[in-house]
Amino acid sequence: MTRGSQDQAKRPLTLRDVSEASGVSEMTVSRVLRNRGDVSAATRKKVLAAAKTLGYVPNKIAGALASQRVNLVAVIIPSMSNMVFPDVMTGISEVLDNTPLQPVVGLTNYLPEKEESVLYEMLSWRPSGVIIAGLEHTDAARAMLRGVDIPVVEIMDVDGTPIDAMVGISHRRAGRMMAQAIAKAGYEHIGFLGTKMPLDHRARKRFEGFTEALAKEGLEVEDQEFYEGGSALVKGREMTETILNRSPDLDFLYYSNDMIGAGGLLYCLDKGIDVPGQIGLAGFNGVELLQGLPKLLATMDAGRIETGRKAAEIVARMAAGDVEGLQTRVELTPKLQYGETLRR
Amino acid sequence: MTRGSQDQAKRPLTLRDVSEASGVSEMTVSRVLRNRGDVSAATRKKVLAAAKTLGYVPNKIAGALASQRVNLVAVIIPSMSNMVFPDVMTGISEVLDNTPLQPVVGLTNYLPEKEESVLYEMLSWRPSGVIIAGLEHTDAARAMLRGVDIPVVEIMDVDGTPIDAMVGISHRRAGRMMAQAIAKAGYEHIGFLGTKMPLDHRARKRFEGFTEALAKEGLEVEDQEFYEGGSALVKGREMTETILNRSPDLDFLYYSNDMIGAGGLLYCLDKGIDVPGQIGLAGFNGVELLQGLPKLLATMDAGRIETGRKAAEIVARMAAGDVEGLQTRVELTPKLQYGETLRR
DNA sequence: GGATGAATTGCTAGCGCTAACATATACGTC
């Protein structure tokens, strides 16, 4: 099939075409199209008209090569399908919308090698900055990030040493906070439900902080259950059933994310289990979805939007050279939300 | 703060640096790095080693300009936060992963002007193809798409005329199918709940098909309720309460998406309403989330992953010039899922 | 041994645009 066949031999349009059509030099056309430098109102109008008539779209490839500037920010995150990263993106976009910068997303699926290749790919477009999830990367990835002369912001974790800048919460601390709240509420037989993802370092750190703080209270995780793949809501139900059948004495279930927590909550309600009396429940993330559930699940807000905002601000200000008083290590405070599934 | 300060005056690396480090011409380095043309095993090894030592990352900007080839596919969709587009992306990535092409996402938030500007922005990077949601665009956007000599696939709707190629379901038909199923099940007092989005053409078409088919059965939509913003699950509850208070005789509620449908379902279950006996419920999209709910909501699967796959296939094959027997207008069939909230 | 062709490597000329500088034109000023 032929495409766009209404134009004959379609040689792609260039500045020269616009320049010829409007009777000024290419440079002037370039200036008009970028709103840079002084151009008289008359020629501006002429040029704009010509560009519009022709349907000219500037070639950023050439522009970027000539100017050595690319207004893209590489955003490298594990996934888009779990409600947490879209929120981060929202925060990023919010801030970048007020700058010439634009986010471009790369997905890693929690695979270090994929992260490395995505990073390589993105860096080959010479972006103005990088926002990347986590502090753990392959050696090669770390080397690339260090070797590149642009702002690099690692987000969603502050338990470690950043290459350049970092923004997020301490997951260890989040885990500890939850453990303390649980202990204080008098729960004594704790179960943990999470993902089978050795590579999800943030979940791991949360768990570490959790067990550590429990230990201080003389408690421990008495049973655990893990899943992978499938609908998190369904898995939450199934895992909850499994763990409660195996360990009927449990009186608290800590889920590594809100979605499986919600599944667990629905299961308990189905079974007529008294929540939070008989069993307490808590998830992690503070996703909006929870508010529509029959009972508000306890959770911990990780400040996702704020993380995105701060990270974008750091990149934007560094790219603009405006670093006066700029914080490059921002630790946000996770906020415990008791909801209605955790006794106070 | 100084960044990447372990290197002194950091002049960015170019092919020339690798060429000098490995003692061959730039051209040969280029060939090695792109796996193109004949290069002896010995030099290949030498070059690769030099590139790695230096930490060289090719400059795709320059490469793209020189070769006039950009292996990016612009994917322009309204949003990432409603579970439907991530699925489309999954299908797209799945197919593009087997090609040199890479998707780049642009978000429109359902705003035509935003769509236009995002499209302009993306086209200025001269992608190898465009996948764009919907068949409705501004005149300027349509002109751009027509004027560009690359494959353009419009997805998620086939009720209209595509610029080039299209893949998706007929939303009118989806609406009709649901209306017929409802009528056949004997429901007679129908309510509709949706979004306040005059610009969501697909929801509109679904509604049109729905009312049209209802009319054929001598039925009509007796009450409606709309929302915007906020948590869809919460809104679903609230709207359901509102509409049922206002029109207690309704015996079926058709929701324009699964999330508000799920909210409505939870509300009905809370209130002890017999579903699907007293009131039937149905949503739209077939999102995975539904399976974790206490009752399986009736819905209609829009074939999102398959849509993404097909669209990507069309772009990939057209870009590769392999158009033999290629379907460029693919209508997928929406699949009604009765679940447990629609009598049969 | 020199011709032959294939495999390997190098050279030249842009790709379309913009930074930096050079030139032209307008506008006051005394």
Next chain:
DNA sequence: GACGTATATGTTAGCGCTAGCAATTCATCC
């Protein structure tokens, strides 16, 4: 009316890479 000072436009030289061809090397053959 000569001069400076803005303002407006044009010219030149690449940005870093690759297509297309030229040149070189090497093995092979009669």
